[in-house]
């Protein structure tokens with residue numbers, strides 16, 4: 001019996017009507033099913049180390065995937081543009097790779113279909129810099145996380161994004177977890193995850209205020225940290241642009257011309273770009289891009305996660321005001337899921353973030369938040385933080401993880417197409433692992449490029465990027481001095497967050513300029529406070545109008561299709 005026959009036998013025992021075959025070194029599943037859970041379960045059963053990956057082409061009866069959300073622009077502005085490396089996707093992975101590529105003297109273009117970088121997973125996550133205690137040995141997840149975790153101090157200083165290393169706890173509410181928790185500690189030490197501290201309830205209660213009576217013991221992992229995920233991505237993007245990369249927003253890849261296993265043209269809504277090498281960092285659409293490149297060997301199955309943002313005042317409820325409380329051990333044991341199960345996290349902006357949950361879905365871009373998810377997140381974390389209440393919630397958001405059936409990162413050269421590098425399946429801890437992934441992928445792209453041309457180092461590469469100065473973090477004297485030099489820093493525009501006109505202008509003058517209300521909000525937090533922009537939005541529109549010379553009816557919340565005012569021309 002061949003390997004594929006063995007997999008078929010296993011799957012057909014449960015799902016007799018599913019056809020299992022071998023295609024280009026992958027396990028391919030076809031047929032139709034009535035439940036998404038069954039489609040997933042068959043896909044998981046097809047995983048085998050002897051094949052490149054799983055191509056799960058089983059149809060879900062009655063379901064049609066909504067078309068990819070695309071920009072409204074349609075022109076030929078970039079038609080015929082030539083570059084050495086084309087990066088597809090402006091999440092943390094694409095932007096960090098673009099930045100690392102600018103260390104070489106080559107022409108780099110990044111295309112992103114949205115109106116800003118970091119709007120999908122790379123914005124819709126917790127920002128936790130993980131430690132990896134839960135990750136299996138020999139996974140790419142663990143390898144890249146371990147290398148990246150220790151890079152954050154230097155990176156945040158170079159790229160000027162906030163980073164805190166307050167540590168993370170894994171807490172347990174059941175005594176029967178004790179031997180497993182101790183085994184986990186030993187395993188972590190073998191994986192060279194050091195400085196783990198086992199803590200009994202009494203010790204924990206001494207450092208964690210309002211600790212729930214349910215908590216019996218825990219492990220403190222002092223390598224745990226936190227960043228603002230979109231702030232980090234924007235910083236990478238700015239530094240890439242500073243060093244010569246071009247970032248084309250509102251630009252979607254719609255197809256490719258492939259001849260003899262080589263991509264010769266990449267179709268976009270703005271014309272055909274001609275790259276020598278393509279890096280596929282398209283998140284939940286990575287397998288679609290792989291299909292365009294005639295090089296699909298994995299399948300993305302989307303997995304939603306909802307997070308709740310609590311008011312800063314709710315800090316009094318938080319059981320740990322200096323870190324995050326993770327419960328992934330207890331969750332993993334109960335449900336054998338592949339996401340960590342979430343936690344309570346104090347963000348770098350001092351908000352409290354609770355979540356996420358983990359819900360499989362066939363929809364790739366469904367970012368709606370359901371009451372079921374909100375309730376599930378709150379009730380789960382009430383177990384460790386009983387004083388939290390729904391009244392503390394000031395906002396919520398949902399992200400969609402780009403999981404593969406193998407549940408590991410895909411960081412590989414093309415199997416059939418020779419000038420592509422796939423960076424796919426980058427689910428958690430993808431944010432944490434991005435720095436090392438970017439280093440390796442940029443080198444992989446350069447290896448391909450050297451077949452076409454000599455690649456030299458970029459002697460002008462500057463690793464330092466200056467972000468916007470947050471005046472509320474300055475001393476009174478420093479603030480006075482700044483206002484004396486530039487009175488715009490004395491004009492407060494966003495009262496909730498204390499953001500001045502000077503900071504908003506600085507945001508408009510960053511290397512990657514995104515002159516939309518959301519673009520400003522994500523760079524300086526104007527509109528993120530309790531009133532959620534009700535007071536400051538008209539003032540910010542005035543500043544954009546004045547600085548960029550844009551009429552009001554061209555100023556949008558985000559993309560071109562989200563204008564705020566329509567001016568009556570009569």
Ligand SMILES: Cc1cc2nc3c(=O)[nH]c(=O)nc-3n(C[C@H](O)[C@H](O)[C@H](O)COP(=O)(O)OP(=O)(O)OC[C@H]3O[C@@H](n4cnc5c(N)ncnc54)[C@H](O)[C@@H]3O)c2cc1C
Nearest residue numbers: 089091093113122125126128253283305399429430431432
């Ligand atoms: C709820 C949640 C919580 C998480 N928490 C954490 C955490 O605490 N710590 C951690 O380390 N990781 C976390 N993660 C994982 C982390 O967010 C991801 O691993 C990381 O953001 C992946 O980045 P990416 O660049 O691969 O994907 P994305 O950010 O999704 O970027 C892909 C980009 O490609 C673009 N794109 C797609 N198709 C096309 C096309 N055809 N043309 C042009 N552009 C295209 C998309 O618009 C998108 O911007 C979490 C994820 C979720 C969903």
